[in-house]
Amino acid sequence: MDFTFTEDQLAFKEAISRFLMTEAPPEMLRDIWETEDGRSPELRRKIAEQGLMALSVPEEQGGLGMDDIAWSLLTQELGYYAIPDSMADTAYVAAGLLRALPDGTTGREDMLTRVADGSIRIAISHSINPLVADVHLADKIIVEHQGAIHLVSREQAGYERNESIDSSRRLSKISVTPTADSQIAAADTGAAIWEQTLNRGALAVAGQSLGLAQRMLDLSVDYAVQRKQFGKPIGSFQAVKHKLADVVSGIEFAKPTLYRAAYALANNDARADLYVSHAKLASCEAAWVAARHGIQVHGAMGYTWEADLQMFMKRAWALNASWGTRDFHRQRIADDILADDAQIGPRYTFGE
Amino acid sequence: MKLTFNAADERFREDIASWLQAHLVGEFEHLKFRGGPGDEHMFPEERKRWEQELAAGGWVGIGWPEACGGRGASIEQQVIFAEEYARAGAPGRIGHIGEGLAGPTIIAFGTPEQKAKYLPGILNGTEFWCQGYSEPSAGSDLANVRTRAVRDPDSGRWRITGQKIWTSLAHESQWCFVLARTEPGSVAHRGLGFFLVRMAQPEITVRPIEQLTGTSEFNEVFFDDALAEDLVGEPGDGWRIAMTLLGFERGVSTLGQQMQFQNELDEIIRIARSNGAASDPAIRQRIAEAHTGLRLMRYNALRMLSGDERSGPDSSALVYKLHWASWHRNLGALAMDVLGPEAELLDGAPYELTRLQSLFLFTRSDTIYGGTNQIQRNIIAERGLGMPKEAKGR
Ligand SMILES: Cc1cc2nc3c(=O)[nH]c(=O)nc-3n(C[C@H](O)[C@H](O)[C@H](O)COP(=O)(O)OP(=O)(O)OC[C@H]3O[C@@H](n4cnc5c(N)ncnc54)[C@H](O)[C@@H]3O)c2cc1C
Numbered sequence: 001m002d003f004t005f006t007e008d009q010l011a012f013k014e015a016i017s018r019f020l021m022t023e024a025p026p027e028m029l030r031d032i033w034e035t036e037d038g039r040s041p042e043l044r045r046k047i048a049e050q051g052l053m054a055l056s057v058p059e060e061q062g063g064l065g066m067d068d069i070a071w072s073l074l075t076q077e078l079g080y081y082a083i084p085d086s087m088a089d090t091a092y093v094a095a096g097l098l099r100a101l102p103d104g105t106t107g108r109e110d111m112l113t114r115v116a117d118g119s120i121r122i123a124i125s126h127s128i129n130p131l132v133a134d135v136h137l138a139d140k141i142i143v144e145h146q147g148a149i150h151l152v153s154r155e156q157a158g159y160e161r162n163e164s165i166d167s168s169r170r171l172s173k174i175s176v177t178p179t180a181d182s183q184i185a186a187a188d189t190g191a192a193i194w195e196q197t198l199n200r201g202a203l204a205v206a207g208q209s210l211g212l213a214q215r216m217l218d219l220s221v222d223y224a225v226q227r228k229q230f231g232k233p234i235g236s237f238q239a240v241k242h243k244l245a246d247v248v249s250g251i252e253f254a255k256p257t258l259y260r261a262a263y264a265l266a267n268n269d270a271r272a273d274l275y276v277s278h279a280k281l282a283s284c285e286a287a288w289v290a291a292r293h294g295i296q297v298h299g300a301m302g303y304t305w306e307a308d309l310q311m312f313m314k315r316a317w318a319l320n321a322s323w324g325t326r327d328f329h330r331q332r333i334a335d336d337i338l339a340d341d342a343q344i345g346p347r348y349t350f351g352e
Numbered sequence: 353m354k355l356t357f358n359a360a361d362e363r364f365r366e367d368i369a370s371w372l373q374a375h376l377v378g379e380f381e382h383l384k385f386r387g388g389p390g391d392e393h394m395f396p397e398e399r400k401r402w403e404q405e406l407a408a409g410g411w412v413g414i415g416w417p418e419a420c421g422g423r424g425a426s427i428e429q430q431v432i433f434a435e436e437y438a439r440a441g442a443p444g445r446i447g448h449i450g451e452g453l454a455g456p457t458i459i460a461f462g463t464p465e466q467k468a469k470y471l472p473g474i475l476n477g478t479e480f481w482c483q484g485y486s487e488p489s490a491g492s493d494l495a496n497v498r499t500r501a502v503r504d505p506d507s508g509r510w511r512i513t514g515q516k517i518w519t520s521l522a523h524e525s526q527w528c529f530v531l532a533r534t535e536p537g538s539v540a541h542r543g544l545g546f547f548l549v550r551m552a553q554p555e556i557t558v559r560p561i562e563q564l565t566g567t568s569e570f571n572e573v574f575f576d577d578a579l580a581e582d583l584v585g586e587p588g589d590g591w592r593i594a595m596t597l598l599g600f601e602r603g604v605s606t607l608g609q610q611m612q613f614q615n616e617l618d619e620i621i622r623i624a625r626s627n628g629a630a631s632d633p634a635i636r637q638r639i640a641e642a643h644t645g646l647r648l649m650r651y652n653a654l655r656m657l658s659g660d661e662r663s664g665p666d667s668s669a670l671v672y673k674l675h676w677a678s679w680h681r682n683l684g685a686l687a688m689d690v691l692g693p694e695a696e697l698l699d700g701a702p703y704e705l706t707r708l709q710s711l712f713l714f715t716r717s718d719t720i721y722g723g724t725n726q727i728q729r730n731i732i733a734e735r736g737l738g739m740p741k742e743a744k745g746r
Contacts (some may be wrong), residue, residue, distance in 0.1 A: 017368070130693050163698040165709055186551070229493040231745020238742070239726040292681075295716050299491050299724065300518045301571075305562035305715045317688070317712075318696040325692050328630045 003259055005073065009066070012051075013073040019050050020081040026308045029082055039084060039137055047083075048118025053091045056111035061112035068096075068203065072262035075204050079211025081166040082315050083169045086121050088204040095123035096200045097149075100193045107151055107290040108185045111140065128198060129322055131171040137158045144194050145178040147187030152176055166318035168311075197336060199265055199276040201323035206276075206283035208256050210251060212316040213283075213290035217247045219309050220294040223301070234297070250286035257282045271343070274336045280296060284296035284326065287316035357428055364425075365432045370442040371409050380405065380443075387444030387487070388612050389680075390714025391707070393567045394526050399446040403477030413451055413475050415604055419628055420459050427657045430604050438611030446524065450474040450481035456600045457546075461585045461593050463580060469582075469733055470527075470548065484516040484530035484549070484573060485594065492727050494531075495540045495591065501532040501547060501580060503587075510534075510580040515563045515572065518721070522558045522571040525551055530580070531594050532589035544590030547580040555579065565656060565713045566703035601722060602669050604657060606676070613680060616711055617642055620687050623708075629690045638686050645679045670736045673729040677718040684715030 005013075024044055032040045045051065055070060057063020071092050078088055095115050101108045114120035119186040135141060141157050143150040167262035176182075185193065220242060224235030234240050261279035264272040291313040295302035302309050320326075337344055357365070372744040376384065380402050389593065406412050415430045416422025425433070445451070455474045458466055473479030485684050499514025512532050528549045535543030551558070555578035560568035571725040585593050598683070623638060624630040651674070656668040687708040699706050705713065719725040733739045 128693075130560045131697070138710065163701050163703070165698060165705070165713075166696060167703070169696070228489070228745070229491060229496070231493075234492075237726070239729065292716075296719060296725065299720055300486070303563055303720065305564055305566065310564040313716075319690075321693040321695060326689070327634060327692075350461070 003256055005069070009070045009073060012055075012066075012070065013077060016050060016052055016074060017077050017080070019047075020077060020083065022280075023047075023085060023123045024081045026082075029168065029311065036137050037112070037137060038168065038170045039086065039134070039233050044087070045118060046330075047087065051120055053118045055091060056095050056099070057112050057116040061109055062116040063112065067266040068200070068262040069237055069259070072207055072245065072258050075207025076211035076214070076258075079213075079315075080215045081209030082168060082212070082311055083133070083168070086123070086137070088208065089124055089201075090115055090120065090122045092123055092204050093197060097124070097142060097193060097197045100196060101149070101185060103191065108184075114139075124201070125174055125176070126190035126194065126198060126201065126323075128180075128324055128328070130173070131162055132174050134170055134172055135172040135174055136161060141174065141176070141179065143174075143176050143182075144190075145176075145183075147191035147194060148178070148183050149185040149190040149193065150178045150182040151184045152182050156182070157276075166314040168315060169246075169318055172210050196265065196272070196322065199261075201298040202276050202329070203261055203265065203281045205260070205319050205323050206254075206261070209283040209287035209316055209319055210254055210258060212312050212319075213247065213251050213287040214255075215312050215349060216287070216294040216309060217244065217251065217315070218291040218296045219248070219259070219312070220290075224297050227299075227301075240297055243297060246247060247286070247290045247293050250282075250289045252280035254279070254286040271336065273332050280324060280329045281326060281333075284316075284320050288320065291316050308310070325330070356559075357384065357432065361426075361428050361432060364429050365436060368411070368433055368436045369440070371411070372436060372442055375405055375409065376440055376442055382537070383443035383449050384441035385443075386554060387446065387630070389718075390565060390705075390710035391448075392444060392569045396446060397584050399443050400477070400480070400524075402443055403445070403447045403480075404466075405477075407475060407477035411691045412447065412477055413455060413471075416455060416475075416721055420455075421471055424526070427466070427604070427654075431654065433609055434541060434607035434611050437608060438615055444612075446521070447474065447480055448608075449483055449525075450479065450527075453483065453597050453600055454481040454527070454548075454605070457529070457593060457597045458548075458584065460478075460596060461546075461589070466548075466582055466584065466741050473526075479527060480521065480525045481527045481529065482522045482525040482551075482580075484519055484522075484540075486518045488517050494594070495544075495560070497533060497544065499530065499532040499575065500536070501534050501545050501583075501587075503534075510545070510583055512547060512549060512575040512578045512580050517572050518561070518570045519558075519573045520570045522551065522573050523560060523568075527551060528573065529584075529597075531590055532580075535585075536591070541591040543588060544594070545587045546584045546590045546593040547627045548582040548584065548616075549578060549580050553578055561577065565705060565710060565717070598723075599669070602654060602672055606653055606672070607657075609676070610646070610653060613646055613649075613676075613683070616683060616687075617646060618661075619708070620683070620690055624690045627690070627692070629692065635686075635690060638682075638689075642679070642683055642686055645675075645682075649676050649679060667732075670732050673723060674725055674732070677722075677725060677728075680718045681715045684712040688712050 010228050032241050054063040055066050059065045075088055098108050098112050119207040120139045121137050123135045123141045125132045127144055138154050141152050158175040162171050164171050224240055225233055227234050257279040261275040264275040294309055298309055370512050383398055386394050413422040418424040441609040451474055458470050487497055501510045528551055530547045530549050532545055532547055533543055534545040555576045557574040559572045561570055562568050626723050629635045652668055698704055734741055
């Protein structure tokens with residue numbers, strides 16, 4: 001039993017964190033989000049230079065060959081800096097899906113190479129999400145259709161943009177007619193890959209939610225220290241302190257569920273669904289509580305457009321129901337533990 | 353105890369219901385269900401005309417004493433008015449600060465001249481008010497207001513200098529009631545005055561503040577030697593008057609709000625039934641809880657207004673804001689969960705929120721304005737339970 005990370009994993013996370021701190025400050029994100037496309041090719045290029053896009057691409061395709069465990073740290077950084085969807089979607093979720101395809105599948109090696117060098121954006125359309133993120137700039141869209149995997153270009157997919165409450169999101173409804181030509185894997189191989197992809201998508205959201213929660217907490221602690229009422233910092237009032245203490249409890253308790261789930265995914269654990277749902281629920285709840293207490297601590301200031309808090313709150317709210325609502329994930333847990341042959345009891349505490 | 357309405361009340365209900373049916377048409381038709389919480393910036397001009405329509409029908413200030421131009425309506429009738437108003441989907445009241453706060457304060461503390469000067473404009477729906485309490489350094493610590501009022505020795509008139517913030521509807525109002533320091537060097541609750549100030553003067557600047565909804569319902573208001581039209585009460589009475597006013601805020605004016613809440617809950621239930629969310633057991637239970645919470649609120653409000661002696665010196669009033677604010681905040685979250693993954697989708701660009709998104713975002717502020725939840729709990733514990741005060745910095 002060892003919940004620690006390797007030196008390599010931690011060093012990489014540190015480097016990315018320092019990089020994003022200077023390269024993606026809130027003022028800059030606001031400017032980018034105001035543009036029609038909402039994306040900065042410049043920022044994406046720089047992030048690719050840092051090696052983030054290559055993280056889980058196999059070494060044969062020019063990647064670093066790391067797995068879900070490394071991503072469980074990095075998705076938190078993406079969340080902390082509110083980096084838009086297409087980064088995690090392409091570099092983590094899509095790369096994971098491509099890697100799982102049998103060698104030689106149409107486009108597999110080529111796309112993985114391009115993910116690693118940062119020259120491709122891939123959007124993923126799964127029926128659990130009514131809309132697809134970042135179709136408007138996607139070079140390729142991987143589409144789920146009755147368990148089969150289809151690959152289309154943006155030109156082949158009709159799409160209609162729909163704004164989100166979170167200004168960083170660029171969502172579209174797409175209409176794709178799957179054909180024999182667009183299919184790259186039939187349902188017999190595809191279904192299992194899609195299951196894993198759903199889990200990976202949910203885990204990407206869980207990691208980002210925790211990062212967002214941490215950012216909201218940091219902003220709130222800063223504010224509580226600076227803002228004075230009744231002649232003292234509001235952070236000196238117990239009512240305020242206790243709220244933020246609750247936020248940090250939520251975050252810290254959610255983290256190991258995220259790591260546990262990442263480990264399960266990386267090792268093809270048969271109960272990965274269960275662990276991923278734990279992580280998704282705990283992380284989204286932590287972000288939800290961080291937003292609720294964060295705005296409360298900020299008072300009316302937190303209700304303004306100007307205060308950065310809103311950027312992170314809205315992103316957390318928007319991600320909350322993507323890759324499975326709370327209902328969906330609770331249901332999966334219930335299905336597992338209430339089954340006739342459920343693996344419950346002391347022996348299964350760690351599910352090994 | 354008597355929990356039914358009498359025949360006269362029922363006739364009153366028919367009156368208001370049929371009046372609304374006859375008048376909420378034509379140019380007002382599209383205002384139905386608009387202008388409520390989170391939507392208060394919408395259709396200001398049309399909603400002002402609607403106030404005049406209401407006024408012409410004699411429906412503004414119905415709870416005010418007859419001597420002041422009201423109808424002296426009983427609590428029962430005010431309840432009925434609020435119910436029917438909401439049932440008809442009549443628009444959010446842009447005149448609520450005048451009718452519910454400024455008016456009753458002037459009635460309670462104003463001189464006969466002040467009543468004659470200010471009440472008619474409120475009653476005929478032509479003059480609108482905003483509340484100038486909060487300042488950058490006086491939020492929860494309202495007694496820390498720094499805005500100064502200085503009396504001109506020659507004219508005897510007061511001039512105001514300072515900054516207010518978060519002033520709702522300042523940009524739509526002719527008048528503002530302003531809490532300002534009359535006694536230089538005074539601190540906390542002492543040395544404050546309650547002023548009535550005309551907004552249209554070059555010495556006042558109103559700057560909108562953008563809210564996280566992307567719209568602006570509140571403002572910064574700068575006073576640079578602005579003329580105060582009147583002082584209510586004496587210099588030094590400001591705090592007492594300001595606090596009495598906050599009592600009005602918790603009173604009858606909340607009846608309409610509850611009916612608005614009922615409309616919102618009904619809408620959420622309608623959606624849950626149509627999109628399948630109502631078959632999720634967790635959602636079902638939360639809807640049942642929301643329904644129960646609203647009932648608690650309603651019964652407590654009615655008990656509070658009927659002045660149940662044994663509930664003690666307004667302890668029912670002390671707990672009221674905390675309850676409704678928390679309830680409404682949860683309702684906003686319920687709305688989002690009922691919508692599921694669609695919840696984040698806007699109506700259109702740029703940043704056009706759906707009705708339930710407005711509700712969700714607006715309800716993030718319910719536990720902040722009008723006294724935060726933390727301040728409410730402090731008041732309940734200190735004033736209601738007589739517990740020792742937490743140490744303050746000054
Ligand atoms: C939508 C909206 C409309 C508004 N409209 C108006 C208006 O029309 N007119 C007007 O005058 N004002 C208005 N306000 C302002 C409102 O009254 C203030 O926001 C409120 O009083 C809180 O003050 P603050 O925002 O400065 O928060 P702060 O007082 O800075 O509070 C920040 C945090 O510290 C906590 N805190 C502060 N003191 C204590 C304590 N002693 N113990 C424990 N916790 C404490 C608070 O609970 C809060 O969580 C409006 C606000 C909003 C959000």
